[in-house]
Amino acid sequence: VGSYTSRSTGLVAVANPSGVQFFLNTFSLVSTKALVTALVYDFHDLMPGGCCPDCKARRKNSTSLGNPVITAEISEKLTTLMFDDATIDEASTLTCAHDLTDKGWAVTYAVYQLIINGSNSEQDMFGALKQMVTVNDVLANGQLIDEFMAHQSNYTIELEAHPGLGRVFAVIINATSPKGKTTYSAYVPATSYDCSYTNSRDANGDICRTVLEPRRPYITSLNASANLSFVLNDWQPIASKWTFATMNIHSQRYNVQSSLSFPATRDSSVGATNGGLLALLDPTGNNEQTFLYLSRKFPNQTRSDSEVNVRVRVEAVTYNSSAPIPGGCCLSCNLSIDPNLYVTYSMYETNVQFGPANVGFAAPRPLPHSCFDVNGSRHVDLKYYLYTYEIGFADFSEGSMFSGISKMTTVENVVKYATE
Numbered sequence: 084v085g086s087y088t089s090r091s092t093g094l095v096a097v098a099n100p101s102g103v104q105f106f107l108n109t110f111s112l113v114s115t116k117a118l119v120t121a122l123v124y125d126f127h128d129l130m131p132g133g134c135c136p137d138c139k140a141r142r143k144n145s146t147s148l149g150n151p152v153i154t155a156e157i158s159e160k161l162t163t164l165m166f167d168d169a170t171i172d173e174a175s176t177l178t179c180a181h182d183l184t185d186k187g188w189a190v191t192y193a194v195y196q197l198i199i200n201g202s203n204s205e206q207d208m209f210g211a212l213k214q215m216v217t218v219n220d221v222l223a224n225g226q227l228i229d230e231f232m233a234h235q236s237n238y239t240i241e242l243e244a245h246p247g248l249g250r251v252f253a254v255i256i257n258a259t260s261p262k263g264k265t266t267y268s269a270y271v272p273a274t275s276y277d278c279s280y281t282n283s284r285d286a287n288g289d290i291c292r293t294v295l296e297p298r299r300p301y302i303t304s305l306n307a308s309a310n311l312s313f314v315l316n317d318w319q320p321i322a323s324k325w326t327f328a329t330m331n332i333h334s335q336r337y338n339v340q341s342s343l344s345f346p347a348t349r350d351s352s353v354g355a356t357n358g359g360l361l362a363l364l365d366p367t368g369n370n371e372q373t374f375l376y377l378s379r380k381f382p383n384q385t386r387s388d389s390e391v392n393v394r395v396r397v398e399a400v401t402y403n404s405s406a407p408i409p410g411g412c413c414l415s416c417n418l419s420i421d422p423n424l425y426v427t428y429s430m431y432e433t434n435v436q437f438g439p440a441n442v443g444f445a446a447p448r449p450l451p452h453s454c455f456d457v458n459g460s461r462h463v464d465l466k467y468y469l470y471t472y473e474i475g476f477a478d479f480s481e482g483s484m485f486s487g488i489s490k491m492t493t494v495e496n497v498v499k500y501a502t503e
Contacts, residue, residue: 093271133170134179187261195225199249413438470501
């Protein structure tokens with residue numbers, strides 16, 4: 084009685100001179116980090132979640148007075164937020180907020196969200212949560228997504244789901260008494276990635292997609308039995324200028340299959356230690372369906388070349404309409420657009436091969452210029468410059484390789500660190 088078990092949870096208790104005591108337990112053998120905060124209010128403030136259906140029964144057996152928690156439930160296309168009505172202590176009697184409107188009160192609920200920037204790590208999540216705990220934090224950092232007057236005992240808000248996009252949700256209560264006194268209270272915030280960290284896959288074979296921030300590398304481990312999926316985050320205003328992105332996937336020793344569709348096929352995927360794919364983007368910035376899938380399983384292959392975990396570096400490098408499209412005119416490649424370099428070597432020489440590029444295209448033109456339109460396209464006038472960067476003689480460490488790759492993925496870094 085008076086306890087909750089969840090990733091985001093909270094309690095309401097009456098403060099007294101001896102303090103408030105509460106306990107935390109984790110029902111797991113795994114070490115767990117938790118962010119714990121305590122917000123203090125006086126009796127003039129509304130109590131978040133104090134009007135929950137079974138709150139009266141709880142108060143008889145516990146010092147817990149309500150359920151101040153926002154619950155986020157996930158379905159295929161919707162993220163549903165749920166929370167209970169607030170209460171206020173009127174002459175030692177708790178009155179629900181929706182009943183206060185008949186007494187001249189004005190009670191408003193405001194729902195806010197904050198997008199979790201970064202690679203959806205635990206550190207990124209805690210950092211975002213710390214910005215959405217107090218009323219002042221939410222007002223300063225949150226984005227208002229809904230607002231309504233108190234009218235019932237519990238509330239349900241349906242939002243469009245964006246699988247893999249980390250968000251923190253918060254609710255602020257704004258209550259003005261008949262005498263004109265205004266107070267604010269905050270519910271316990273909730274986090275959601277609009278997907279489930281379970282073993283059940285959706286129609287695309289995904290577990291939970293990781294958000295790829297453009298031009299920000301992401302390093303993860305990939306085992307032989309799992310798929311990883313990423314979604315390109317284009318929620319910045321500059322996204323409207325992007326017309327394509329190269330997906331850079333690198334591992335040191337073992338092949339990784341990458342594809343922009345699920346399931347992968349041989350003509351729509353790349354399997355290599357140094358692989359890349361090119362995704363054409365919507366110039367309006369609506370690229371929520373730009374996914375990248377990684378796997379150790381290859382088409383028509385029953386087992387992977389190794390059962391060990393493989394460290395993989397992933398980066399999405401975005402370009403605007405003025406940039407030539409790497410491999411956009413490769414007529415002999417399996418991929419329709421092949422941005423990869425193919426390196427072969429012997430005892431005497433190293434050969435680098437790549438498909439011709441196509442000239443960039445201006446938005447909102449949906450496709451690049453034709454490679455055969457010599458008069459209308461300038462692809463025959465493009466110049467190519469080969470750069471190299473030396474990692475170091477006999478340095479076969481994975482860290483050095485990833486560090487070297489990071490200096491050769493963007494044009495700016497290549498010009499800065501490499502030799503022409």
